[in-house]
């Protein structure tokens with residue numbers, strides 16, 4: 804597990820509905836907010852790398868649909884609920900501090916495993 808890194812603030816998340824965070828040059832993740840819940844997942848779809856923050860957020864099911872071919876992912880588990888994507892998204896631990904700062908922990912994603 805890596806150190807916690809700052810992802811933004813709750814007010815920034817509420818304004819956009821998502822926050823894009825670059826953990827490294829080739830490692831973007833996206834923060835989604837639904838009510839009091841915050842989810843952090845890989846920013847790229849596991850099918851053909853579309854940007855998931857441009858997709859459709861289902862605030863009832865807590866799922867994101869890819870804007871390119873409509874794959875659907877569970878934000879809590881990262882599992883692909885609907886194809887054509889089959890591989891899951893990596894999910895990252897997150898927390899909101901008392902001052903509204905959102906923190907995430909850059910765990911090693913499955914696609915970077917040795």
Ligand code: FES
Pocket residue numbers: 848849850851852853869870871872873874886887888
């Ligand atoms: S790139 Fe996301 S479903 Fe194809």
